[in-house]
Amino acid sequence: MKPKTLFILIFTLVVLAGIKIFFLSSKNEKPNEKNKPKTALVRAVIAKKQAMDNVVFSSGSLLANEEATLKSESSGKIISINFKEGQPVQQGQLLVKINDADLQANLSKQIAIQKINEIKEQNLKALLSIKGVSQEEYDVALSLVQQSKADVALTQAQIQKTEVRAPFDGIIGLKNVSVGDYVSSADVLASIQQINPMKIDFSIPERYASQIHLNDSVRIKTAGIGKLYQAQIYAIDPKIDDLTRSLRVRALIENKKQELFAGSYAEVSIVLHSENALVVPSVAVISSLRGQTTYIIKNGKAELNTITIGIRTDSSVEILSGVQAGDTLVTSGIMALKPGAEVKIQNLKNLN
Numbered sequence: 135m136k137p138k139t140l141f142i143l144i145f146t147l148v149v150l151a152g153i154k155i156f157f158l159s160s161k162n163e164k165p166n167e168k169n170k171p172k173t174a175l176v177r178a179v180i181a182k183k184q185a186m187d188n189v190v191f192s193s194g195s196l197l198a199n200e201e202a203t204l205k206s207e208s209s210g211k212i213i214s215i216n217f218k219e220g221q222p223v224q225q226g227q228l229l230v231k232i233n234d235a236d237l238q239a240n241l242s243k244q245i246a247i248q249k250i251n252e253i254k255e256q257n258l259k260a261l262l263s264i265k266g267v268s269q270e271e272y273d274v275a276l277s278l279v280q281q282s283k284a285d286v287a288l289t290q291a292q293i294q295k296t297e298v299r300a301p302f303d304g305i306i307g308l309k310n311v312s313v314g315d316y317v318s319s320a321d322v323l324a325s326i327q328q329i330n331p332m333k334i335d336f337s338i339p340e341r342y343a344s345q346i347h348l349n350d351s352v353r354i355k356t357a358g359i360g361k362l363y364q365a366q367i368y369a370i371d372p373k374i375d376d377l378t379r380s381l382r383v384r385a386l387i388e389n390k391k392q393e394l395f396a397g398s399y400a401e402v403s404i405v406l407h408s409e410n411a412l413v414v415p416s417v418a419v420i421s422s423l424r425g426q427t428t429y430i431i432k433n434g435k436a437e438l439n440t441i442t443i444g445i446r447t448d449s450s451v452e453i454l455s456g457v458q459a460g461d462t463l464v465t466s467g468i469m470a471l472k473p474g475a476e477v478k479i480q481n482l483k484n485l486n
Contacts, residue, residue, distance in 0.1 A: 173476045176467035178431055179415060183459050186411040186452055188445040190404045194336030196356070198327035198396040199386070200302050206232055207295035209318040212311055219308050223300040223326065230311075230323050232296035241289040248282035255279045304328040327396055330389040334365050336402045337380040341444065345406045346370060352385055355401045356394060363387050363394070406445055411452040418463040419443065419451050428457065429464040429471055431479065436464060438473045 210232040217229045255275040261267040300306075307325040311317060334354055338346060348370065354363040365387035374381055387394070419441070420427045426443055429436045441456030457463065462479070464471065471477070 173478050174436070174467055174470055175480050176431075176436075176464045176471070176477045177481055178462050178464050178479045179418070181412055181414050181453070181457055181459055181461050181463055183410050183412050185407070186413055186445055186447075186450065188406045188447050188452075190338060190342055190406055192336045192338055192402040192404070194334050194354075194400050194402050196387075196394055196396055196398045196400055197333040197335060198304075198329050199331050199333055200304060200328035201396070202301050202326050204229065204298055204323045204326060205319055205321060206230065206298055206317055206323065207319055208232055208292070210234070210296060210316065212313050212315050212317060215309065215311070215313055217306050217309075217324075219306060219324075221306060223304060223306050225300055225302050227300045228297055229300055229306070230298040232298075232317070234293050234296040237289055237293045237296065241286065241293065244282060244286045244289050248279070248286055251275070251278040251282045298323060300326060302326070302328055329392060329394070329396060331386045332389045332394055332396065334385045334387055334400055334402065335382065336385075336400075337375070337378065337382050338404065340374050340379045340381060342406060343374065343381045345445070346381070346383060346404070350404070353403045354385075354387055355403075356398050359393060411445065412454075412457060412459055413450050414453055414457065414463055415465050416446070416449055416451050418465045418468075420468060428453075429468060430457065431462040431464060431477055434476055434478075436471045436473065436475045436477050 212230060213233050214231040215229070216227070216231070217223055223229065255272075255278070258267050258272045258275045262269065262272045304326045305328075307327065309324045311321065311323050317323065334352075336352075346367065348367055350367045352365050352367060354365050355361075356363075365385035367383055367385045369384040371382035414428070418428050420429075426441050427438055428441055430439050431437075439456045442454040444452035444454045446452070464477070467477075
């Protein structure tokens with residue numbers, strides 16, 4: 135047999151054998167095995183409730199407990215300044231006196247008129263008892279007494295407006311005027327601040343709003359001072375800021391040594407505590423622009439659930455909704471999963 139004929143014969147036999155093997159294997163393969171989805175291998179944990187703490191950091195500003203700008207209610211020339219700058223003053227202490235010579239003279243006149251009217255009223259009252267005068271004459275005298283008393287009270291009120299007194303115990307600031315200056319009600323004479331205790335204003339994100347309570351403690355640290363101060367929350371704004379989506383909080387801090395100054399920047403740390411939080415590992419939560427989700431395993435399949443989170447730490451997340459205690463959550467292999475995919479758990483553990 136010629137070599138060429140032998141080669142053609144062998145090639146034909148090989149092709150026929152290949153065709154036979156192909157068709158036989160196609161007949162033996164089950165139709166549903168080709169399209170059967172692969173089972174994903176994942177790791178998972180069982181969610182449970184437990185106590186959870188988290189530290190939230192914020193920044194704030196120190197404020198005086200009380201602060202007032204001192205101005206005179208009346209215009210005039212300053213005749214005395216009765217305080218030293220930067221020194222403590224007591225509530226009601228006279229700080230600045232405006233010239234009131236004309237008012238004092240008018241007051242003396244009004245007091246003299248009042249005394250004359252009172253004497254006349256007393257005489258007419260005695261005559262009225264014996265029918266020596268009419269009731270109408272006595273009533274006129276009595277009205278003059280009341281009018282003179284009102285004139286005296288008005289002049290005294292005007293004199294009080296020439297006195298600038300401390301509205302509360304505090305530290306007086308730097309003065310802006312001197313004796314002899316002519317001032318009006320628009321001129322700022324000085325300022326006064328009560329710096330013990332002090333206030334600290336700060337804000338926290340909206341998601342933590344339900345976990346902040348009155349009398350909660352916060353820690354304060356200011357620039358330039360290495361020590362931590364304890365403050366206590368005493369007021370919470372009832373409204374979330376619609377621009378920043380944050381909640382304003384105010385706390386009080388002792389400042390007996392006067393180490394803190396109003397207007398200072400402060401770092402604030404708040405420990406949020408939840409006694410009965412539903413906690414899952416951070417790796418079980420998928421974050422996207424549409425929110426947070428997680429895969430829950432039910433009947434051997436992965437279901438994608440939308441969740442709401444609360445406190446968050448480096449390794450754990452509190453779940454507020456979307457997961458129940460006892461649910462099995464996928465912690466690894468998440469990126470390869472699709473909703474409804476069959477899964478096989480490699481290891482399963484409870485959260486400690």
